[in-house]
Amino acid sequence: MKEDFALKKIEAVLTTCLANHLAFYAYKRPNTQQIEIGIQKDLDLLKYTDFADLEGLSGFVMAPFDSNQQHPSWFIRDDFNFSSFNDDEIERLNQYKNTIDEKEQKPIAAQKEDDYFTQIAAFLDELKAGKLEKVILSRIQLEKEISDVKRAALFLQLCQHYPQAFVSFVSLPGVCSWMGASPELLFKSQNSFSETVALAGTMPVYQGCSLEREWGSKEIEEQAFVSDYIERVFKDNAICAYEKIGPYTVQAGQVVHLKTDFKTQADLSFKDKSKIISALHPTPAVCGLPKIKALDLIKRVETHDREYYAGFWGPIHANGECALYVNLRTMKLSKNHLSLFVGGGITADSIPQKEWEETQHKAQTLLSVINKFDAN
Numbered sequence: 001m002k003e004d005f006a007l008k009k010i011e012a013v014l015t016t017c018l019a020n021h022l023a024f025y026a027y028k029r030p031n032t033q034q035i036e037i038g039i040q041k042d043l044d045l046l047k048y049t050d051f052a053d054l055e056g057l058s059g060f061v062m063a064p065f066d067s068n069q070q071h072p073s074w075f076i077r078d079d080f081n082f083s084s085f086n087d088d089e090i091e092r093l094n095q096y097k098n099t100i101d102e103k104e105q106k107p108i109a110a111q112k113e114d115d116y117f118t119q120i121a122a123f124l125d126e127l128k129a130g131k132l133e134k135v136i137l138s139r140i141q142l143e144k145e146i147s148d149v150k151r152a153a154l155f156l157q158l159c160q161h162y163p164q165a166f167v168s169f170v171s172l173p174g175v176c177s178w179m180g181a182s183p184e185l186l187f188k189s190q191n192s193f194s195e196t197v198a199l200a201g202t203m204p205v206y207q208g209c210s211l212e213r214e215w216g217s218k219e220i221e222e223q224a225f226v227s228d229y230i231e232r233v234f235k236d237n238a239i240c241a242y243e244k245i246g247p248y249t250v251q252a253g254q255v256v257h258l259k260t261d262f263k264t265q266a267d268l269s270f271k272d273k274s275k276i277i278s279a280l281h282p283t284p285a286v287c288g289l290p291k292i293k294a295l296d297l298i299k300r301v302e303t304h305d306r307e308y309y310a311g312f313w314g315p316i317h318a319n320g321e322c323a324l325y326v327n328l329r330t331m332k333l334s335k336n337h338l339s340l341f342v343g344g345g346i347t348a349d350s351i352p353q354k355e356w357e358e359t360q361h362k363a364q365t366l367l368s369v370i371n372k373f374d375a376n
């Protein structure tokens with residue numbers, strides 16, 4: 001009962017922010033129930049090029065897959081930082097209202113199935129010719145209508161459905177808005193520990209079926225590429241002492257993945273962390289190997305701009321702590337619309353039909369909640 005009351009308040013705060021065009025972030029970390037909200041009073045949003053420049057700041061970052069003029073990296077201040085609210089605070093929020101140019105944001109079109117198969121064929125040509133080891137192909141699953149007023153409630157539903165995910169909702173009025181439930185940590189630094197994970201390889205979860213699976217060689221190899229890459233980044237950054245746990249099977253909504261955890265107590269300055277983050281991103285879980293060749297192939301073959309899909313987002317603190325997650329199982333919210341972005345790792349052994357189905361399973365993370373929500 002008390003919990004319902006708190007959720008209603010969170011919904012009221014987010015709905016007020018949306019109505020007043022306030023820039024905000026809301027998130028729930030994996031394995032917690034606590035929802036954090038940060039609100040910036042004005043629309044003077046900070047673009048950054050180097051993560052190291054954010055040293056000493058508290059707020060939230062949202063970085064694109066591949067930084068460009070149209071899609072820069074953003075930092076959102078937390079002028080109001082709410083983890084519990086009272087009615088006065090909601091009242092106080094109403095003092096701040098931004099006006100924005102309400103030009104209709106065109107929703108991004110969903111991709112045709114035929115286009116996906118043409119694109120995967122182009123990837124397979126290069127992979128089979130030995131030019132690359134792995135590359136991630138993504139697509140846009142659907143465009144769907146959703147009323148702006150339902151967004152806060154949808155975010156809360158995602159928080160409830162995915163306790164193990166990093167569930168996040170960001171709105172930058174006049175710029176963009178994204179919501180997702182990510183299973184993948186990019187980089188976390190808390191107390192004296194820094195962590196990252198290698199997450200890749202996917203199988204669907206069927207009801208009544210054990211989570212422990214026999215993984216195929218394609219999945220084992222694609223996840224090992226990510227692990228090896230992380231170990232190279234650690235080595236390049238003089239991190240020799242670290243704990244490596246895995247690979248083991250984890251569930252993420254309607255799919256399971258292979259995961260390896262990497263934890264270190266290395267003494268890292270904010271600059272060191274920043275160097276590691278930019279070396280990790282984009283990992284071979286969302287881009288490919290070798291990185292530059294994969295990025296180039298993605299840009300040549302994919303017909304959409306990934307924008308903030310496969311970028312990263314999360315809170316940072318003035319004391320240098322941060323918790324950044326890869327923006328996966330995610331959707332872009334435009335006026336009365338949402339567009340889901342999904343992808344998967346392609347290697348020379350990939351079977352196109354299986355890869356297509358894998359993206360459909362991944363899309364269920366959000367779709368299963370959206371559809372239930374729509375029905376009510």
Ligand SMILES: C=C(O[C@H]1C=CC=C(C(=O)O)[C@@H]1O)C(=O)O
Nearest residue numbers: 200201202285328342343344345
């Ligand atoms: C690129 C995505 O997932 C990545 C993370 C886990 C497993 C993946 C895979 O099996 O292909 C992907 O590398 C996505 O969800 O859009």
